[in-house]
Amino acid sequence: MASPNTMIETEERRFRLALPKGAGLIWVLAGLCILATLLSSSFLNPVNVMNVMRQVALFGIVSVGMTFVILTKGIDLSVGSILGVCAVTTALLLVGGWPVAAVVPLVLLIGVCMGALNGLGITLGGIPPFIMTLGMMVMGRGLALTLANGQPVGLGARAADFMWLGRGAMLGVPVPVWIFAAVAAIAIYVLRYTAYGRQIYAVGSNAEAAHLSGIDVGLVTFSVYVVSGFLASLTAIIFVSRLTVGEPTAGTGIELEAIAITVIGGTSLFGGEGGILGTIIGAGILAVLANIMNLLGISPFTQQIVKGAIIIGAVLYEMLRKRRARH
Amino acid sequence: MNAIVGVSAEKPVTSAADVFLEMNGIEKSFPGVKALQGVSFSVGRGEVHGLVGENGAGKSTLMKILSGAYHADAGTLVLSGETITAPTPASMIDRGVAVIYQEFAQAEHLSVAENIFMNRLPRNRFGRIDWKTASREAMHAMDRLGFCIDPRRLVGSLSVAQRQMVEIARAISRNARLIVLDEPSAVLGDTELEKLFRTIRTLQAEGVAFIYISHRLKEVFELCQKATVLRDGKLVSTRPIAEWTTDSLIQCMVGRPIADYFPQRNARPGEEVLGVSGLSRGKALKNVSLSLRKGEIVGICGLAGAGRSELLRAIVGRDPIEGGEIRLHGKVRRIASPRKAISLGIGFAPEDRKTEGLFLSQSVRFNVTISRLGNFGSTARLNLGKERVSVRDYVRRLRVKTPEIDTAIGTLSGGNQQKCVIAKQLNARCDVLLIDEPTRGVDVGARREIYELLVDLVEREGLAVLMVSSELPEIIGMCDRILVMREGEIAAELPRGASEEEIMKHATFN
Ligand SMILES: Nc1ncnc2c1ncn2[C@@H]1O[C@H](COP(=O)(O)OP(=O)(O)OP(=O)(O)O)[C@@H](O)[C@H]1O
Numbered sequence: 001m002a003s004p005n006t007m008i009e010t011e012e013r014r015f016r017l018a019l020p021k022g023a024g025l026i027w028v029l030a031g032l033c034i035l036a037t038l039l040s041s042s043f044l045n046p047v048n049v050m051n052v053m054r055q056v057a058l059f060g061i062v063s064v065g066m067t068f069v070i071l072t073k074g075i076d077l078s079v080g081s082i083l084g085v086c087a088v089t090t091a092l093l094l095v096g097g098w099p100v101a102a103v104v105p106l107v108l109l110i111g112v113c114m115g116a117l118n119g120l121g122i123t124l125g126g127i128p129p130f131i132m133t134l135g136m137m138v139m140g141r142g143l144a145l146t147l148a149n150g151q152p153v154g155l156g157a158r159a160a161d162f163m164w165l166g167r168g169a170m171l172g173v174p175v176p177v178w179i180f181a182a183v184a185a186i187a188i189y190v191l192r193y194t195a196y197g198r199q200i201y202a203v204g205s206n207a208e209a210a211h212l213s214g215i216d217v218g219l220v221t222f223s224v225y226v227v228s229g230f231l232a233s234l235t236a237i238i239f240v241s242r243l244t245v246g247e248p249t250a251g252t253g254i255e256l257e258a259i260a261i262t263v264i265g266g267t268s269l270f271g272g273e274g275g276i277l278g279t280i281i282g283a284g285i286l287a288v289l290a291n292i293m294n295l296l297g298i299s300p301f302t303q304q305i306v307k308g309a310i311i312i313g314a315v316l317y318e319m320l321r322k323r324r325a326r327h
Numbered sequence: 328m329n330a331i332v333g334v335s336a337e338k339p340v341t342s343a344a345d346v347f348l349e350m351n352g353i354e355k356s357f358p359g360v361k362a363l364q365g366v367s368f369s370v371g372r373g374e375v376h377g378l379v380g381e382n383g384a385g386k387s388t389l390m391k392i393l394s395g396a397y398h399a400d401a402g403t404l405v406l407s408g409e410t411i412t413a414p415t416p417a418s419m420i421d422r423g424v425a426v427i428y429q430e431f432a433q434a435e436h437l438s439v440a441e442n443i444f445m446n447r448l449p450r451n452r453f454g455r456i457d458w459k460t461a462s463r464e465a466m467h468a469m470d471r472l473g474f475c476i477d478p479r480r481l482v483g484s485l486s487v488a489q490r491q492m493v494e495i496a497r498a499i500s501r502n503a504r505l506i507v508l509d510e511p512s513a514v515l516g517d518t519e520l521e522k523l524f525r526t527i528r529t530l531q532a533e534g535v536a537f538i539y540i541s542h543r544l545k546e547v548f549e550l551c552q553k554a555t556v557l558r559d560g561k562l563v564s565t566r567p568i569a570e571w572t573t574d575s576l577i578q579c580m581v582g583r584p585i586a587d588y589f590p591q592r593n594a595r596p597g598e599e600v601l602g603v604s605g606l607s608r609g610k611a612l613k614n615v616s617l618s619l620r621k622g623e624i625v626g627i628c629g630l631a632g633a634g635r636s637e638l639l640r641a642i643v644g645r646d647p648i649e650g651g652e653i654r655l656h657g658k659v660r661r662i663a664s665p666r667k668a669i670s671l672g673i674g675f676a677p678e679d680r681k682t683e684g685l686f687l688s689q690s691v692r693f694n695v696t697i698s699r700l701g702n703f704g705s706t707a708r709l710n711l712g713k714e715r716v717s718v719r720d721y722v723r724r725l726r727v728k729t730p731e732i733d734t735a736i737g738t739l740s741g742g743n744q745q746k747c748v749i750a751k752q753l754n755a756r757c758d759v760l761l762i763d764e765p766t767r768g769v770d771v772g773a774r775r776e777i778y779e780l781l782v783d784l785v786e787r788e789g790l791a792v793l794m795v796s797s798e799l800p801e802i803i804g805m806c807d808r809i810l811v812m813r814e815g816e817i818a819a820e821l822p823r824g825a826s827e828e829e830i831m832k833h834a835t836f837n
């Protein structure tokens with residue numbers, strides 16, 4: 001007879017210990033920062049740090065919306081196009097002489113409406129989120145290009161009274177970072193301390209059980225696309241303010257960035273698991289990584305390869321961790 | 328107690344040559360739980376071995392180790408004298424071990440034949456799948472079990488009971504030498520169970536061994552030659568069935584004697600809370616009328632497919648109704664969704680906790696409180712502290728066995744999950760509770776607790792309970808009135824104390 005330890009699996013145990021939970025991501029981020037400092041003396045340069053933070057903020061805001069959507073087991077491919085439409089309208093309205101105090105709410109409303117359209121198609125129309133938002137993505141980009149006549153819309157003289165949002169700073173911290181902090185704080189609060197937040201998780205983990213538990217599954221699903229559209233339009237405003245130009249191509253590809261950030265942050269594409277903290281760290285990881293590669297002069301083409309590999313790696317890692325936890 | 332412990336060590340009942348399976352010193356831990364500690368256990372050829380124990384005792388875990396789905400932390404597995412190192416599900420199937428899980432997974436989009444054969448579908452000489460042979464052989468395997476389903480039907484369209492039969496047919500078609508049945512009676516109706524028992528006996532005569540897990544001890548006595556009791560992850564005793572009595576088995580499982588099976592009822596029904604008249608829905612429900620009064624437990628029984636669950640689902644607005652009306656406290660109400668039902672004070676605990684009742688990846692706390700979060704501060708500002716206190720209280724009252732209230736509910740044993748389903752209804756503070764199979768998969772001790780809890784709620788707080796159950800003793804022991812359903816209609820209303828024969832007479836058509 002073999003030794004009684006035949007079935008002990010030492011490797012597996014060691015492996016299991018080596019896989020940190022979602023929160024362990026903070027160490028990955030810290031490691032990347034240390035690596036960046038070692039690789040390039042300019043990483044800690046205040047101007048560079050500001051830049052990275054602005055980057056985190058812009059992608060982060062969209063990703064918070066994406067996290068809401070993915071928590072319900074959905075996906076929103078249209079955020080980039082919503083951003084484009086909103087960027088162009090912001091610029092057009094400003095150039096048309098509208099006051100900033102009117103432009104901002106109006107543009108946010110456009111984002112909300114586009115998100116609502118997504119939500120309606122998915123809940124009432126029963127169209128799969130992937131398809132509905134893909135359609136919206138294509139339509140939205142077309143709309144942005146039509147509105148702008150295919151050309152970037154410069155703010156001209158209006159730039160001066162609008163630049164603060166994107167370029168200004170408070171207490172030495174860029175305004176977009178403050179905005180992101182506020183958005184993230186509210187999102188964390190909502191997911192953790194409100195019934196609505198719970199319902200988002202419920203819908204994502206088991207829609208049938210959610211329905212039987214008295215949750216209005218359609219309404220919750222609808223709402224996350226509205227949130228996502230709203231945050232995309234908020235990002236658009238900051239974008240235009242920062243660049244002082246409304247580009248019809250603004251935000252192209254940001255949906256993939258946001259999905260990557262959300263997934264790297266540990267939110268499951270199968271719904272019901274994850275959260276905003278992970279997304280914040282995910283945004284940090286991608287931004288620092290891009291920054292390192294920029295500082296090292298790595299070509300943007302190579303950067304894409306690396307980014308793609310990291311997305312696959314992150315998902316693989318998450319699945320591996322879960323599989324280990326189950327056995 | 329001493330007299331019971333360690334019997335297997337003192338006088339082995341089966342001789343070494345007849346032993347098919349031997350498990351020695353099995354240990355298994357999960358975060359926060361020692362699921363199995365030093366379990367040694369053997370099964371002889373052609374033996375039907377009962378495995379019993381409370382919810383969370385470790386029965387399913389032991390079987391998952393046997394099937395290769397889980398890896399033991401320590402211990403050995405010996406099959407026909409051969410020590411198995413690193414078992415995997417595939418290698419154990421090849422060695423003739425088939426485990427039919429409590430929460431089994433099937434490929435829902437595949438046909439019955441495909442499920443039975445999976446990746447062993449017969450092929451013709453050009454390498455193409457030979458569907459004719461596949462169908463024929465699938466029919467043959469099902470024939471041996473005494474049931475018949477069109478092999479081309481999708482498994483997703485079958486009832487749970489039919490799916491279980493498909494699983495068993497699959498095991499048989501693979502020439503399994505040892506078949507583990509993890510709580511088949513939790514999903515099978517009486518007639519199907521009877522068929523299953525016949526099949527087990529036939530196969531047993533051919534030398535196939537079985538491990539039979541059930542919380543219904545009657546079945547264990549009826550079917551098994553030996554019974555093993557697990558408690559808190561340890562093997563307490565293995566004995567031939569003749570040396571057990573129901574009481575000694577329960578005492579051994581629970582560690583204390585369990586009083587009278589059903590609590591004393593002292594019904595004083597008040598005015599009507601829920602009235603249903605002329606409810607219809609396609610062929611499932613035909614002109615169903617009933618009345619449920621405050622402080623009353625009404626049971627609904629009938630064969631599988633008689634429309635029992637459909638009735639509950641129609642009342643709570645899960646399935647749309649085509650005709651009839653529902654009155655609540657005398658007022659006619661249109662209940663368009665479960666949401667509306669909950670807001671009117673109607674709670675519903677569905678039949679299939681895995682797909683309808685629970686959020687498996689979420690915590691116990693999440694699951695218990697989700698349908699009424701307003702109990703903890705406002706819905707815009709949940710008081711998590713208060714929520715925790717309240718959930719801990721439920722966990723204590725219902726004796727839910729869980730390491731923490733933040734443990735994912737999917738890792739709890741089946742019975743403990745069911746207790747959480749009940750806790751969820753308690754938290755929802757309904758005054759009418761519709762409950763489908765309240766004690767499915769729940770152990771004797773916990774069952775008694777659930778019964779007591781229901782009776783207590785009914786008698787002290789005036790809850791009205793409408794309960795669907797396939798277990799007649801439960802219906803008879805608990806209910807003040809019994810409605811027997813047959814083919815979507817209420818075939819009879821019987822008073823408390825009706826006999827099983829009487830109920831069956833109305834449930835079956837003759
Ligand atoms: N995958 C898992 N992760 C964590 N804990 C687990 C897991 N599987 C089982 N457990 C724990 O191990 C213990 C034994 O569970 P098991 O499912 O074997 O009980 P059981 O005897 O089959 O109970 P029941 O009669 O309710 O089905 C329980 O405390 C359970 O919570």
Ligand SMILES: [Mg+2]
Pocket residue numbers: 386387388429509740741
């Ligand atoms: Mg079990």
